[in-house]
Amino acid sequence: MIQLETLPAALFPGQDSLSWIFQVIFTLLFIVFVFYGQRIQMYIMVREIQGSLLRLKYIRDEGRKIAIATIKEIGKPEADPAERVNQFLEYITIPPESMDPAGVVWKLEHILDVRENRFKDEVKLMAPAADKTDINNLENTLEAAAALNLIYKVIRHFYILGKKTLSLYIIMQIQMILPLIMREAEAYASALKAFSYGQPIGDGAGALVAAKLMHGHRKRKIEKDCVVAKVPLESRTAYVIKAEGPGGNVGKPGEAIKRVVEENKGKISTIIMIDAQLKLEGEKPGEVVEGVGAAIGGPGIEQYKIEDSILKYKIPINAVAIKEDIGDAVSPMRKEIFDATEVAVGLVKRAIKEKTKEGDTVIIAGIGNSIGVGQ
Amino acid sequence: MRKAAEVSTRRFSSIILIVIIVVLALSLAALYQAYELFVLNDPNMGYYLLIGIIGLALSTYMLFQTRRQIRKFTLKSPPIVTTIICPECNFKNIRNFERGDYILKELGQCTKCKGKMMISAIYREVKEKVKEEKVFT
Numbered sequence A: 001m002i003q004l005e006t007l008p009a010a011l012f013p014g015q016d017s018l019s020w021i022f023q024v025i026f027t028l029l030f031i032v033f034v035f036y037g038q039r040i041q042m043y044i045m046v047r048e049i050q051g052s053l054l055r056l057k058y059i060r061d062e063g064r065k066i067a068i069a070t071i072k073e074i075g076k077p078e079a080d081p082a083e084r085v086n087q088f089l090e091y092i093t094i095p096p097e098s099m100d101p102a103g104v105v106w107k108l109e110h111i112l113d114v115r116e117n118r119f120k121d122e123v124k125l126m127a128p129a130a131d132k133t134d135i136n137n138l139e140n141t142l143e144a145a146a147a148l149n150l151i152y153k154v155i156r157h158f159y160i161l162g163k164k165t166l167s168l169y170i171i172m173q174i175q176m177i178l179p180l181i182m183r184e185a186e187a188y189a190s191a192l193k194a195f196s197y198g199q200p201i202g203d204g205a206g207a208l209v210a211a212k213l214m215h216g217h218r219k220r221k222i223e224k225d226c227v228v229a230k231v232p233l234e235s236r237t238a239y240v241i242k243a244e245g246p247g248g249n250v251g252k253p254g255e256a257i258k259r260v261v262e263e264n265k266g267k268i269s270t271i272i273m274i275d276a277q278l279k280l281e282g283e284k285p286g287e288v289v290e291g292v293g294a295a296i297g298g299p300g301i302e303q304y305k306i307e308d309s310i311l312k313y314k315i316p317i318n319a320v321a322i323k324e325d326i327g328d329a330v331s332p333m334r335k336e337i338f339d340a341t342e343v344a345v346g347l348v349k350r351a352i353k354e355k356t357k358e359g360d361t362v363i364i365a366g367i368g369n370s371i372g373v374g375q
Numbered sequence B: 001m002r003k004a005a006e007v008s009t010r011r012f013s014s015i016i017l018i019v020i021i022v023v024l025a026l027s028l029a030a031l032y033q034a035y036e037l038f039v040l041n042d043p044n045m046g047y048y049l050l051i052g053i054i055g056l057a058l059s060t061y062m063l064f065q066t067r068r069q070i071r072k073f074t075l076k077s078p079p080i081v082t083t084i085i086c087p088e089c090n091f092k093n094i095r096n097f098e099r100g101d102y103i104l105k106e107l108g109q110c111t112k113c114k115g116k117m118m119i120s121a122i123y124r125e126v127k128e129k130v131k132e133e134k135v136f137t
């Protein structure tokens, strides 16, 4: 039977030098962990961040390279676009002050309009040979590259700040959200590739539903960068709206819906909006669900406009959402989502039949980036 | 700024390397001691064997941990397929995506009839690597 007091001696038996060494080491380890345990943990976290940062840097550099290569290939610039691309990646947009929130929607819209025009001009200078579709795609490619650059710089900031201050809280807060940030960065990286090739992305599911509905009918352009077609559907008249494709472009569907509502003097029986929606983990990609409300993402300007104009005429608004995760939303459209658009078309037709009478006028708006989706 | 970060990283790694070497040497010594005690038929050899094996496992694990950091990053793009159909005779053609393709793009004449070919679908097929949650559906 080993007594408790003799336990250390039992663990390190014998009076030779090796057992003494072990005893000293164990005592030292104990002291080190008591006093420096947290610091060691912090170093492990810093290393983890460093690994992710290395990967982020690689993704950013790769994204920049792809953007430059695409500009050279499509745009046929005379000078090397690398310098201009570097400048583009550092562009900043200052959001309007919202201390007095009245009218901030229009201020934000204005700033974003200026930004978009500026970007388009810049791309035109970089790629003189590009047509309208290419310019939209290139602009999207560059925006994805800029987003990657921003993510890299923010993580680098916290990494360096954490090392400088050795503050556990700075290091911990970045280490905790790192897995989500890496997912987002990888999503942007695959978006960048899809944009540079002009491939349809998961976010374009709504636009694809509208494209399928309006295919073969006469279209006209409508504010801003959108197309609308008057389609006879289940003995009703449907105004189908989507962003103009196949260039990468989300348009201003809120503006378009407002215009169509005004053109019909508010005599719209219902509005159906189709959009991709971020799914929760565990939900299947490509699940199609119904609901009410303005199904549209973005900074909220278009949603505000739609809600404003339907309130004026008390028009009921229905939503059809196609579920997908953030990675699928910006990477080339996966098969499940493509198949889901067919289901969504069926749901839209059913909703029209159930919620309106024959001869009514409805608006169907497919929301999303129309890259790689014609009409 | 980046250079400073790299230098401090290397220093940190060399500290780890020294620790690994010391642990490795000590565990080898412990294993040797265990062997000597085993020859003497001393029951205490078990403790040394235990310490030696744990130390050996720990140091090799740490060595592989540092090795794993150095790996190549790649941005791979999945295969994207374009489906072309002829609405007249339902002739279907599936090929890899090419720049300029878009859904509902009209292509040339059908090889079988005089109908106009059209791109009906562009998508990527995902082979689900992660096992889907089966219980909570």
Ligand SMILES: [Zn+2]
Binding pocket: B086, B087, B088, B089, B090, B091, B110, B111, B112, B113, B114, B115
């Ligand atoms: Zn044919």
